[in-house]
Amino acid sequence: MRLVLLGAPGAGKGTQAKKLIEKYGIPQISTGDLLRAAVKEGTDLGKEAKSYMDKGELVPDSVVLGMVEERMKQDDCQKGYILDGFPRNTAQAESLDGMLDKLGMPITAAVSVDVPFEDLMKRLTGRRTCKDCGQMYNIYFSAPAKEGVCDKCGGELFQRDDDKEETIKKRLEVYESQTAPLIDYYGGKGLVKRFDGTGAIDDIFAKICTELEG
Numbered sequence: 001m002r003l004v005l006l007g008a009p010g011a012g013k014g015t016q017a018k019k020l021i022e023k024y025g026i027p028q029i030s031t032g033d034l035l036r037a038a039v040k041e042g043t044d045l046g047k048e049a050k051s052y053m054d055k056g057e058l059v060p061d062s063v064v065l066g067m068v069e070e071r072m073k074q075d076d077c078q079k080g081y082i083l084d085g086f087p088r089n090t091a092q093a094e095s096l097d098g099m100l101d102k103l104g105m106p107i108t109a110a111v112s113v114d115v116p117f118e119d120l121m122k123r124l125t126g127r128r129t130c131k132d133c134g135q136m137y138n139i140y141f142s143a144p145a146k147e148g149v150c151d152k153c154g155g156e157l158f159q160r161d162d163d164k165e166e167t168i169k170k171r172l173e174v175y176e177s178q179t180a181p182l183i184d185y186y187g188g189k190g191l192v193k194r195f196d197g198t199g200a201i202d203d204i205f206a207k208i209c210t211e212l213e214g
């Protein structure tokens with residue numbers, strides 16, 4: 001399985017990716033997670049990226065492409081991969097196609113998770129993530145048993161810096177104008193599989209698995 005996950009901020013890309021990893025044992029490559037790791041480490045790349053992320057804008061393509069290429073060359077990607085949050089615009093998608101052709105591991109499906117815009121704000125303002133294992137929760141929809149503590153590993157939960165209402169609005173605008181056109185881009189290649197991203201997380205996951213295995 002060599003997948004691209006498409007969907008607006010808050011659609012559930014990361015949530016579904018975590019379940020795909022567990023079931024199929026293939027790695028998730030989330031450019032958002034890679035960038036947040038660089039921010040945390042305080043590298044030059046991280047400092048540059050943070051200035052864009054805090055505004056809800058895309059980090060320059062050159063920064064992200066280098067990061068992805070390095071990651072795709074690691075051994076674990078040989079058995080498949082889940083690209084989450086990348087590509088984000090047509091230029092990135094074209095560069096990715098070139099990169100994957102060269103590596104001999106083209107995409108087998110683009111999974112689009114569709115959620116109405118009015119649901120996304122609550123999903124994002126309510127999101128909490130475990131500092132240690134990355135498990136995602138939502139204070140409105142899937143709260144942890146104990147506030148602020150991860151059910152899985154006991155780690156501390158945090159709220160992302162870009163999950164503020166103003167920044168979310170900008171991220172949604174950027175998605176509409178730059179990322180949503182990728183559904184047609186991959187549609188034109190016959191790779192898109194669309195899923196209703198509302199309803200229970202496990203039901204959405206089951207539908208995705210059935211379609212991917214079928």
Ligand code: AP5
Nearest residue numbers: 009010011012013014015031032053059085123127137138
């Ligand atoms: P990134 O980290 O990719 O964020 P995003 O695309 O905005 O998407 P999110 O991670 O916010 O949403 P998600 O779809 O993963 O939802 P989740 O599963 O967490 O990017 C962040 C920033 O980095 C960008 O703004 C940009 O600056 C930069 N960046 C990243 N990649 C880049 C690139 N390629 N090029 C340039 N810049 C880049 O779920 C959200 C919440 O909803 C959770 O609380 C979850 O529990 C809940 N939830 C999930 N499913 C359901 C459900 N079915 N019902 C109810 N609640 C649900």
Ligand code: MG
Nearest residue numbers: 013014032085
């Ligand atoms: Mg995510």
